[in-house]
Amino acid sequence: MKEHKMEYVKLIDTTLCTACRGCQVACKQWNENPASKTQNHGSYQNPQDLEWNTWTLIRFQEYTDTDGNFKWLFRKDGCMHCTDAACVRACPSGALHHTDYGVVAHNREICIGCKACTSACPFDIPRYNKTTEKIYKCDLCYDRLKNGQPAACVKACITGAITMGEKETMIKKAYDRVEKLGGKAVVYGDKFVGGTHVMYILSEPPAVYDKLPVKPSVPMSVILWKNLFKPFTLIGMGAIAGAAALHYLIKGPHEVHEKKEGEE
Amino acid sequence: MTNHYIDLKNADVILIMGSNAAEHHPMAFKWILRAKEKGAQIIHVDPRYTRTSARCDYHVPLRSGTDIAFLGGMINYIASNDKFFHDYVVNYTNAPFLVNPDFQFNDGLFSGYNPEKRKYDKATWTFQMDANGVPMKDFTLQDPRCVFQLMKQHYSRYTLDKVSSITGVSKENLLKVYEAYASTGVPDKAGTECYALGWTHHTTGSQIIRTMSMIQLLLGNMGIAGGGVNALRGEPNVQGSTDHCILYGNLPGYLKMLNTSCPDLKTYLEHYTPKCNDPQSANFYINYPKFTVSFLKAMYGDAATPENEFGYNWLPKLDDGKHYSLMHLFDKMYEGKIKGLFSYGTDPAVSSPNSGKVRKALEKLDFLVSANIFDNETCSFWHGPGVDPTQVKTECFLLPAAATMEKEGSQSNSGRWVQWKYKAVNPPEDALAIGDIQIRIMDTIKALYAKEGGPNAESILNLKWDYKDGKGNFDALKVAKQINGYWLADSTYEDKLTGATKDFKKGELVPSFGMLRDDGTTSCGNWIMSGSFDEKGLNKMAKREKDDPTGLGLYPNWAYCWPVNRRIIYNRASCDVNGKPYNPKRKILAWTGDKWVGDVPDGPWPPQADKEKGKYPFIMKQDGVGSLFGPGMVEGPFPEHYEPLEGPLAKNPLSNQLINPTIEIFKSELDTVANASEKFPYVCTTYSCTEHWCSGALTRWQAWLLEMQPELYVEIGEQLARDLRIGNADWVHVSSARGRVKCRAMVTKRFVPFKVEGKTVHQVGLPFNYGWLYPEDGSDSTNFLTPTVGDANTFCPEYKAFMVNVERA
């Protein structure tokens, strides 16, 4: 039955979003993610960035476009659930894996916290938790999808900015909407990494939005790792030791943040 | 609201001014977006670019406190470019009325002003009457003394240049908004306005709303689907608490509170029952005596008899011309005159203006009885910052209350829909519903007076107080029926229009306030709610049917809508004088020759073309027509722009009258004011945020909401921040002549400097959702900054425009 599985796409229409952040609350409520103690950093955006307990985040961005009109851009950030997912390729233990509906799910039990995915992800999504030594990210409410329920954020959205449906219909809906909007509106998500299962309708060119890569792609290092090194290590040295050693060999101390293609 | 939330979808142009709908009324904004999807234009006029502006067609920034200048300019534009809806203005407003020749306006003041008392003598604000006492009219609107010409002349001073210089709005933006909105002045277009605290929080708040009402009358937008003036109010049952008048100046149903100029019921009814000699004016308040006597019967039951004027003199009387609003209350408390305070479900220590004075006043109380679902800064004032508990003598009671889903009862949304709520669960442990708490407190007090007596004890002992169910608990249904009203004797009601008669037996419920009596044979706790039950006892508030025959979102069988389930007020003005709908595509009402079909008509009488039985559409107004000339307001029949009490300008660009001449000035040593002073050079406004609600007393206790808005911040424009060398997220002090708060700086492009009278004026803004109790490091009330001053008619405080200084902390 696997091959005929229906693929879902979550479409985020930023031109309808009022940043009421109902989705941010609904995500925490459904996944029982605790709130973190935050401070005001001079922006409505809080918490500051995705965290191990914050899987979706509304990014606030003040932007004056080329002909001087001021715009306040809101973008709901979170895992894009790529078809060709760099994180899945890089994950030595198979914790990150593809599932039906196009979801990139994460099996926390077998995650060894090697953080290979955090540097592989072109969208910089997975977050590491020091105490549990695991990584965390949005799983598109995979357990709800199996029950025939939409993701929690989709249910919470009152302006209809977030909708979810069968892949082809949602892509068509996105292009129809962009055509109706005109101007610089653009569909984002179907043209790279094999197409993402979370797509945007953006009112400005992608380069304008912070933390949104213009041409995301799977980093060479990951392709190397997957095709050349991964088979040896898993056979030879056993998952845990091997991954940590390999990780150190290739990356060096994990703080070094490798420059991703397309990132300004 | 004259209309309601769902009706917003029917509008062609929506002006959001004085409101931040997307953030504070998300469900209202959903209906606004529905209108936008159908091609409506949505305009946001606000000092600050907000999340509402992000989803509107365009945003126009204006300086806080200059709304009347902006709208006055629009009236000037509409009148001088002939954009008004002739047929509507001539027939349905008092534009043609001729005004008393002695009525004058010059240099910012109307005739009859008394500077010492800061009050007007309104003798000259009257119409010229013909022989049989009916106002004289010139339907051609040419007579220089007619209201229309006087209005046109009054607002001719609001030229584009002058308005632009006052408001800081560019002339292009002014014209852009005026043209867009004035385009609805035609029969087949509907324009509506959404406002909230952005308009009411001013010394000229009531007049701002009146200016918009005048615009809606000029454009024929009042009483039509997708029209009206819509207040998006802030609290779940603020409409209900206002209707039942927990307000010093009114008895339930907006009846006037007794005062010393009416020593007995007869004089009181004489004084407050309006008279009109024009047979075509329904002048519905002619029934005022029926509503008053029925209320007294509902309050005192059998003890209220014609002999004791139904208990008129047991009720307290206000001194004529004296006021007892929230600011007066804390003023008196600060003087030590108020010994005891009951504070139910509210947090004045954060939400009232001039928190410094309020918190000093609370310390002078002998006792404070609070009832809430969470603790807040008022209940625990005695261990607030800078307060030494060992010096505070106040006995404090903190009574645990039930939340809304833990009690049965009804709630009115601001679209006048009264919806019945069922009780899902019992409140936790000792908590009780406020109704239960009030019943137990009054029972105990009544017992004390029964035993020991006391001054005017009859008023307490004669109070009808049998609102308990079998188990001795508060019975909401019993009170709701008492509010609706009962027949106290077998009676026959004769409908004067149709001649039909109907018999009712003693003890049956009164099905509509039209049937109330002033001879004591009916009781009614609140006349506007009469009809929420039919005579057999069907609770219309609990109806849940979904039919919507007109398709315009009226939903006549969902819940009850006061008055008499009429969903859009003044709806007869949506038809021409013969009862034919102006806009057949958006038909809410039509006259079929013998009856109205559609929404419940605003008065059953035929359209006014029927000279014999027909009536004008604005039945609650004395003359039956909308008021362009409004003598009811204390500061003048035409709204005039005055600067805020504390503004950036030393002189009012329009006249030598700087501030509203009739506002009350409070004089305690903590009520300092610094107008046009260099010490406080920046205009400041306050507002809420999506994640919190009002004083934050409910939402600050919720982790996921607090995570998104953890601390107090001041939003400050980039240019001003550069001048003051303030970096984003720096700690800053915002100070006014009254107090100071410490908060984060949020440097933003969303505040832009204004060009006002040739000078650059900067504006900043702060939310008012934080208090010291929780979270500990979340900073304290923004209202340490705000002045104790309010609107001249309603005493609603001026939170939206005052002056501050901002420095690095």
Next chain:
Amino acid sequence: MKDIEDILQKLERLAARAMERNPHSAGVVSAFRPLIMARARLVDSLDLAGRGEFTLDENLFRQGIPVARQNAWFREDDPFAPVALSLISPLKTGFPDLNSTWERFTGLIDGKKIVLPDFFRSYPAGGDDLLASWAQLLEADVRIPAFLASSVARVILERRALDWAGLVQDFEWEKGYCPLCGSPPNISRHLEGTGQRWLHCPQCNHEWRFRRVVCPCCENDDQKTMSYFTIDEKEQESAFGCEMCKSYLVTVLKVSGTAEFDPDIAALSLSHIDIIMQEKGYLPMVQPEWSTFA
């Protein structure tokens, strides 16, 4: 209409998932699956006469008169026998130990001993004695001919309902029985997100929206006298119970608008809820399909 292949694949997937999620009722689902597939194929292929002749009186409809009551249920020339015969083979595969009965039934129809139009002429009122006589001919329990008759009715009315549905689209229907054929519901589902309650008609496969916290059977709206039963760790499986008329309705919760769902398969797969509720003393609003072969 989605083409028949898609529908059959969907039914296949849903049946498989139902059997996997509720193994205890896998037997029931697999027994009925051939019949369900056959019915779907028949409804798709049938071409009934008199398609355009249906009328609808808006006022009668608003008073609660369903479409079927305002028109004829069946026509003399409806293909009762062909439909009945084409249901035999799926019944054989589903219920092999009744093969002899199914054979006898085929023979009686071919031999004109069982004249189906007689039963449908006075539908739905009469027919008890006719069913009794058929039972004798079949030498089987009366429930067998009754089940066959209702299956035939289901196929024809489902096809006819597709035309009726167009008539009623833009009218409000506040009743708890089907707006098209008047049958009470056999199962309901709540849409995820809006919580809308949709009832399913077992007789013509139509779904219609109905108010929450109101009993579809006796229209009681006293919220205190209505109960809801959910099963731990099975957050989608529940039942609505009304204390006034003591009837129950199996309810599937939180079903997304876009998710695949088939009410008949769900009703069979959740038959344990029927039993729990009946043991609590509630009555079904309409006889569950599985009870014939219980």
Next chain:
Amino acid sequence: MEITRRGFLALSGAVGSQAALGAFGLMGPVKAYADELSKANKVKASKQYTTVCAYCSCGCGLICSVDYMTGKIFNIEGDPENPINEGSLCAKGAGFFDLTEANKHRLRKVQYRAPYSDKWEEKDWDWALNRIARLTKDARDKDFVVTNEKGELVNRTESVAHLGSSNIDNEECWLISMSVRSMGLVYIDHQARV
């Protein structure tokens, strides 16, 4: 003319609800599973009540599901019948569950703070009610104003004031508005003013 349920039951022949289970073996495992669920009381009974949101004045409808045994709310969702919100909720409305007693900050006990004390003490209702009544009566009677300086009958007390609230039901508002006036209070207001 409604089609009665009996009509359909008759049609399918099995009138009685408890059809003889197991005659064909199909339902055996189902019956067993049903019994197992009931015995392990895995079947939770609950009630559903409609109510209205307690934040802004849009008046969105909600449905509360209450566990019959524990009497606690376990789920709150939008009311699909309510024409204003049609089943959806904003961020605060969706978090409405946090206003129930599930929020540990909810007040549960009557608390009293004596003059000059630095802490709350727990009391019972009777003690509090008597104390409040005593304080209110004394404060009212002490400087009760029967006639003002001009000698006009006024029957009012200026020493006791009432504030609140627009977050309580209509019936409670009317009760308060009327009863505080019977005591002669004139300083009466609430947050509709601000």
